[in-house]
Amino acid sequence: MRMAELSSVSGVPVATIKYYLREGLLQPGERTSPNQARYGEAHVRRLKLVRALIDVGGLSIAAVQETLGAIDDQVSTHSALGFAQKGIAMPDVAVDEETRAWALSRFEGVAKEQGWDLCTDDPAIEVLISVMGAFRDLGHENLLDGLPQYASASRQIAEQDLASLAGMKSVEQIVESAAVGTVLGDTLLMALRRIAQQEVSHRVYGD
Amino acid sequence: MRMAELSSVSGVPVATIKYYLREGLLQPGERTSPNQARYGEAHVRRLKLVRALIDVGGLSIAAVQETLGAIDDQVSTHSALGFAQKGIAMPDVAVDEETRAWALSRFEGVAKEQGWDLCTDDPAIEVLISVMGAFRDLGHENLLDGLPQYASASRQIAEQDLASLAGMKSVEQIVESAAVGTVLGDTLLMALRRIAQQEVSHRVYGD
Structure with missing residues (x-):
């Protein structure tokens, strides 16, 4: 899906999605042209997670980055608890x-x-x-x-x-x-x- | 004590004390002249409490105002827990x-x-x-x-x-x-x- 659809499916405004992309909170989409990219279910899921960590968990952008870093690094269960x-x-x-x-x-x-x-x-x-x-x-x-x-x-x-x-x-x-x-x-x-x-x-x- | 001494005793900068006075987080001192006031132990104690709620408790200024409001209103024990x-x-x-x-x-x-x-x-x-x-x-x-x-x-x-x-x-x-x-x-x-x-x-x- 395109950025606009990702926005409507996830309920997150386009400007916010772009901000998350710049901050590395969302993985880049698959480039289909110099200024277009395609996004998938993994992006929808990640956007939901970012919103929940910020809105429900009350985390700062920096704390979200650390949390996602731990998830993406697939650290061990023992370390996963440690970073939290x-x-x-x-x-x-x-x-x-x-x-x-x-x-x-x-x-x-x-x-x-x-x-x-x-x-x-x-x-x-x-x-x-x-x-x-x-x-x-x-x-x-x-x-x-x-x-x-x-x-x-x-x-x-x-x-x-x-x-x-x-x-x-x-x-x-x-x-x-x-x-x-x-x-x-x-x-x-x-x-x-x-x-x-x-x-x-x-x-x-x-x- | 004067504002400068209140600042040195509490470790809170004068500009921050003035901000707390404006926001109503600190009760006004006793006026001794049009632009001077005297502060006492109650002010030192209140400043410590405000710093702890912000620095250790992670509260926003608005949440500190609500918390202090409940303390100052001397609400019942049951309500005191409620506001928290x-x-x-x-x-x-x-x-x-x-x-x-x-x-x-x-x-x-x-x-x-x-x-x-x-x-x-x-x-x-x-x-x-x-x-x-x-x-x-x-x-x-x-x-x-x-x-x-x-x-x-x-x-x-x-x-x-x-x-x-x-x-x-x-x-x-x-x-x-x-x-x-x-x-x-x-x-x-x-x-x-x-x-x-x-x-x-x-x-x-x-x-």
């Missing part, structure tokens, strides 16, 4: 050494209970340290009393995440599922947490 | 009636198992429906097989969220904790999910 953390907007709060040591020591105790063998160059640990530092800095250190419960619930979520991938056959399917499941899954889990908070709050405090 | 869902970037994906009915019916079964009495005008349910629709539209409907596990883990998280508030005495403290705990807590939980995924993945797939 790039989808977290990294807090740009400077954490001093004292805060860092305090947060790490506190989290290591929790991780040990979960049987986790922490990889200290994991960017997600940096994010965790920043949030822990922010809680303390704002005088809400008590919110960290729930860290063991949060870690335990997160482990259950992660086990389900991995179980969903286990039945898949092609590497492409596994990698795309890991990306979509992690990025869009974050939004799903935020929504479920809000719904559950309302339910628990209603039970505890009534109206 | 505004922190979710709402997906702007149009969901058709068929998708909506399918998602709602599927989620209602899960909610029933959890003993939840859904309030259908909850904006978080709209977000959930959008994500469910996106999973299906992208051919990853199987990722929803874990919905009961995700709901159960989210309930455990929500119960911990509420337990953290239970010991607090002042309404102000409860409301600020609910806001900080929900918004920054989302980032904390995203980080914990990534860490747990790495651990589970390492156990299942090795390197």
Whole structure:
């Protein structure tokens, strides 16, 4: 199909499609003349994925590029999960050494209970340290009393995440599922947490 | 203290403080002359909170305004949790009636198992429906097989969220904790999910 048809089938405006092509979010079509190209089902599918990562997952163009890069590189399942953390907007709060040591020591105790063998160059640990530092800095250190419960619930979520991938056959399917499941899954889990908070709050405090 | 000192104590540049004053994110100082004002500890504290919501929580200025509005209005604990869902970037994906009915019916079964009495005008349910629709539209409907596990883990998280508030005495403290705990807590939980995924993945797939 031509660009105009790709636009009407996918619901994405032509100008946006051209922008995605320039940014490398969409693979080029097959050239049929110097200024025309033909697009196929793979383009429709990729456009849907890009829209979902941006609109539903809330990713930036740069984060979408990284996510698609991981899918296109057909990295291993273990690495596919690894890249997905790039989808977290990294807090740009400077954490001093004292805060860092305090947060790490506190989290290591929790991780040990979960049987986790922490990889200290994991960017997600940096994010965790920043949030822990922010809680303390704002005088809400008590919110960290729930860290063991949060870690335990997160482990259950992660086990389900991995179980969903286990039945898949092609590497492409596994990698795309890991990306979509992690990025869009974050939004799903935020929504479920809000719904559950309302339910628990209603039970505890009534109206 | 004067504006310059407020800036050096909080680490927030003067131009940024002036911007926050214009946007209503920071309460005005006490006027001491037509073009000078005096600021106090409450201003330092509020500036820290605004920076944390933006830098660590990833909130937009508009979302920070809503969050602070809820804190300043001293709404009830039940409502304090309610407003916090505004922190979710709402997906702007149009969901058709068929998708909506399918998602709602599927989620209602899960909610029933959890003993939840859904309030259908909850904006978080709209977000959930959008994500469910996106999973299906992208051919990853199987990722929803874990919905009961995700709901159960989210309930455990929500119960911990509420337990953290239970010991607090002042309404102000409860409301600020609910806001900080929900918004920054989302980032904390995203980080914990990534860490747990790495651990589970390492156990299942090795390197």
